[in-house]
Amino acid sequence: MTTAPGTAAPAASADTFDLIRRHLSPRLALTGSFAGRGATEVSGDGCRVTLSDGRTALDFGSYAVTLLGHRHPDVLAAVREQLGTLPTSTRSLANPVAAHAAARLAEYFQQALPKVYFGLNGADAVEVAVKLARMATGRTRVVAVEGGFHGKSLGALALTHSPLYRRGLLGTAVDVVHVPADDPDAVLREVRGGEVAAVVFEPVQGENGAAVLSVDVLRRWCADAARHGTFTIADEIQCGLRRCGERSVALAAGLPVDAVLVGKPLGGGVVPLSALVCSEELYAPLSADPFLHSATFGGHPLSCAALPAALTAIEEAAEHGGRLALALDAVLDQLASKHGELIAGLRGTGLLRGIDFTSPAVAGSVVIELAGAGLLVSPCLGRPGTVRLLPPLVSTGADIAEAADILDTAIGVAARRGA
Ligand SMILES: Cc1ncc(COP(=O)(O)O)c(C=O)c1O
CATH class of the missing domain: 3.90.1150.10 (Aspartate Aminotransferase, domain 1)
Structure with missing residues (x-):
């Protein structure tokens, strides 16, 4: 030093x-x-x-x-400006900062996925994605991948693979089966019974030591899931937003996923912010009733103010x-x-x-x-x-x-x- x-x-x-x-x-x-x-x-x-x-x-x-x-200067400036106007939301009146941030994020992914839900931590995005998949399909089961990490709140933890964090807590909230990352047939085996709401994977598993999953296997999983009415969710909270070169690893590879999850640097490294970016179909329950899933600080103006500055700086x-x-x-x-x-x-x-x-x-x-x-x-x-x-x-x-x-x-x- x-x-x-x-x-x-x-x-x-x-x-x-x-x-x-x-x-x-x-x-x-x-x-x-x-x-x-x-x-x-x-x-x-x-x-x-x-x-x-x-x-x-x-x-x-x-x-x-x-x-x-x-302390990226552009992100700091955007957050400071919001601090000087309306740092917190009434949550009764419409908030333009959150609206523009959502539009910007959808545009960032070239409108492939038009709907946005904002959380603060990565686990917030994982939880809402799984909850929506369950509500939209009426099914309970979720397929996750061995070696995957999706957070430590109870719902997200069910998807996280490491026994270190799951010990004594299994069977609490989400019915999950973990499949081997290198098995192209694994998803078909699980989804053909018609009980699986979603398949959740990290295209590059961060906490598993930067393990890059095979795009060919993921493509097969997406196709098998789609054929059986199961949503596919790419957790890019760690690997997305250009960390691995692409805005979204899954979308850049042409994988027809129903959702991309982002977090970590989304708030520019200054404020906490995560998001589910997804299809109309997955978002349908929230389109029908936005109060099915909400949180006091979801779409917080200080966090949302950072997003456009962060994405611009990342692209530059x-x-x-x-x-x-x-x-x-x-x-x-x-x-x-x-x-x-x-x-x-x-x-x-x-x-x-x-x-x-x-x-x-x-x-x-x-x-x-x-x-x-x-x-x-x-x-x-x-x-x-x-x-x-x-x-x-x-x-x-x-x-x-x-x-x-x-x-x-x-x-x-x-x-x-x-x-
Ligand atoms: C891929 C992935 N998903 C979800 C999470 C959970 O994010 P958070 O710790 O912000 O809840 C992490 C955290 O490391 C992650 O790497």
């Missing part, structure tokens, strides 16, 4: 860890303290964050939220993102051939990449080493042996080179330690 001259860790950070330990979670205090070596996060600018002891770190993590980095940076992805290819290949004893493989696409280490212990030790050396990355919730790299679109070739140097050193340290 780089240290700004004349700065020191304020005593306040010890207090922060104590408060986290007492009121949030002892484990959070521990992992945060490891990652920051006793310092806390204080501010962010672009792809860098500054810590309470004055050091800065390159942020290639943030669980895929900061595609535009921290998209071509640059393609060049960054190529640069990343080159440095990851070099690292894999240099550290073959610890790196078992490379995964992912675009700016969603995974480095597979030989064991979860090695991956864990590399993540901690990286944070201490000034590179923040995200571990994979469903695949602990893989370290995820999520460079922002606003990073530069020099940032990628700096990240490669830090990775090289950190992996070398892990190797010397015999991790």
Whole structure:
């Protein structure tokens, strides 16, 4: 990490860890303290964050939220303007900011899917998609994919595959069957009985270590689902919005999905925002009665104000993102051939990449080493042996080179330690 001259860790950070330990979670205090070596996060600018002891770190993590980095100026300006007029909605009067944001999002996907429901977290979008599919079909069952991650609220959790988060909570809300990602016949087997409301998949599974699903398998799944009156829902909360190069991975591949879910960077990395973007047919229950599914802060003006600025900024940076992805290819290949004893493989696409280490212990030790050396990355919730790299679109070739140097050193340290 780089240290700004004349700065020191304020005593306040010890207090922060104590408060986290007492009121949030002892484990959070521990992992945060490891990652920051006793310092806390204080501010962010672009792809860098500054810590309470004055050091800065390159942020290639943030669980895929900061595609535009921290405090993108255009997003900040749009949110500030809304803050100065009407930051919250009466929810009795019509809100033009939410209306324009919905139109902009539908237009962003070239009107392939005209209807929009806004939530705040990704799980909100997953929940409403599944609920609408059940209401629109009158069926209860949902097909999800092994290795998939769709959130941790009870409904979304039913679709998430990892037993780590589902233990003791199964059978609560949604009737879900998980199918293997590489089985082209899997969806047909499940839907032909006429009981399945929806098939939900991530075209690129983020928390599963950036696993890219086969487009041919997905195409077959979509066709089989459509033939049996089952909706298909592409969860692109992590992989969409140019993270993997395309606005929507599924739509760009020509998959005839009924819905795309987006979140994370949709609020420009400044405010929380997620959305279900879907067909008239899937949305029919809400078209008939908008109160079938609503939430106090759904379509919140501050969040919706960020959307047009965020999408414009994402599109302006998209071509640059393609060049960054190529640069990343080159440095990851070099690292894999240099550290073959610890790196078992490379995964992912675009700016969603995974480095597979030989064991979860090695991956864990590399993540901690990286944070201490000034590179923040995200571990994979469903695949602990893989370290995820999520460079922002606003990073530069020099940032990628700096990240490669830090990775090289950190992996070398892990190797010397015999991790
Ligand atoms: C593909 C995918 N879907 C859904 C979610 C849940 O989003 P949130 O944590 O915002 O509820 C995530 C979060 O990582 C995700 O990656």
